[in-house]
Amino acid sequence: MAHTLSSTSHYGLGVKAFAEKLNELSNGKYQVTEAPAGQLGGERDLIEGLQIGSVDLAIVASAPLANFVPEISIFDLPFLFKDYEHARTVLDGEIGDELLKKVDGNGLHALAWSENGFRNLTNSKHAVSEPADLVGLKIRTMENRLQMAAFAGMGASPTPMAFNELIPALQQGVVDGQENPLTVITSSRMWEVQKYFSATRHVYSPAIILASPSLYDGLSDEEKHWFREAAQASVAATRAEVTRLEAAGVEMLKTHGMTVTTNIDRAAFAKAAEAASYELYTDPFGTELIDQIKAAE
Numbered sequence: 357m358a359h360t361l362s363s364t365s366h367y368g369l370g371v372k373a374f375a376e377k378l379n380e381l382s383n384g385k386y387q388v389t390e391a392p393a394g395q396l397g398g399e400r401d402l403i404e405g406l407q408i409g410s411v412d413l414a415i416v417a418s419a420p421l422a423n424f425v426p427e428i429s430i431f432d433l434p435f436l437f438k439d440y441e442h443a444r445t446v447l448d449g450e451i452g453d454e455l456l457k458k459v460d461g462n463g464l465h466a467l468a469w470s471e472n473g474f475r476n477l478t479n480s481k482h483a484v485s486e487p488a489d490l491v492g493l494k495i496r497t498m499e500n501r502l503q504m505a506a507f508a509g510m511g512a513s514p515t516p517m518a519f520n521e522l523i524p525a526l527q528q529g530v531v532d533g534q535e536n537p538l539t540v541i542t543s544s545r546m547w548e549v550q551k552y553f554s555a556t557r558h559v560y561s562p563a564i565i566l567a568s569p570s571l572y573d574g575l576s577d578e579e580k581h582w583f584r585e586a587a588q589a590s591v592a593a594t595r596a597e598v599t600r601l602e603a604a605g606v607e608m609l610k611t612h613g614m615t616v617t618t619n620i621d622r623a624a625f626a627k628a629a630e631a632a633s634y635e636l637y638t639d640p641f642g643t644e645l646i647d648q649i650k651a652a653e
């Protein structure tokens with residue numbers, strides 16, 4: 357079971373919970389070995405690995421997967437979700453289920469929506485509290501057209517890049533900044549390569565637990581049920597860690613010397629980001645699902 361973060365991260369805790377539950381339900385028949393920290397490649401590599409069967413299981417953010425399943429790019433729309441309760445309610449509901457089925461038809465099996473978190477900006481140059489502060493900053497984004505457009509719209513120069521290339525790129529100044537949830541910023545010790553944190557919460561980033569068809573199609577119905585149960589245990593462990601770091605994360609950044617900006621002009625960021633990115637979704641898919649999600653607030 358592969359992912360791009362450290363073994364102690366919210367994804368790593370999710371893998372451990374998955375492994376424990378599956379081992380218990382299968383009476384030791386299935387053993388899960390964790391492949392953390394991008395050992396098997398970046399998230400796009402992991403998705404392709406699942407499709408060809410070189411990877412059994414993985415936890416990835418939804419953004420890179422949107423390149424394979426365009427319908428789920430709805431989650432890349434900035435400022436779509438109000439808070440964690442709103443996001444988790446939608447993902448655990450009918451909308452979440454419908455979108456999981458969309459993933460299933462792409463040489464993948466979606467076991468469950470997990471969580472990465474609300475993304476925030478960091479950089480090494482100066483404090484950022486409004487779009488004008490982003491002008492001239494090279495910001496790494498995930499490999500996702502919509503998120504690149506949103507950052508260009510907010511004034512930055514977006515550079516798409518796999519996560520496992522990010523820290524060296526920040527160290528070498530190839531990019532000035534990046535954006536990730538507190539979960540990733542803390543577990544990756546971003547304070548070693550970044551000075552400024554801005555609590556932009558500009559997009560909610562779901563994660564997803566995926567299985568390879570070459571593994572999943574060979575399972576009995578009972579065994580498939582075990583894998584789904586294990587995925588639910590994994591989601592619970594990951595969300596608990598997200599909740600913990602949402603409460604404690606900012607203090608951790610300050611303790612490690614980062615300058616924290618919480619006075620953010622989110623309305624200005626939302627206006628600029630939405631104007632530059634929403635059409636990339638609404639042109640092919642319309643506004644119905646956006647309206648349903650907004651109505652679920």
Ligand code: EAX
Nearest residue numbers: 360416417498519536540
């Ligand atoms: O899914 O690429 C990213 O910034 C993601 O947040 C990370 O790989 C975890």
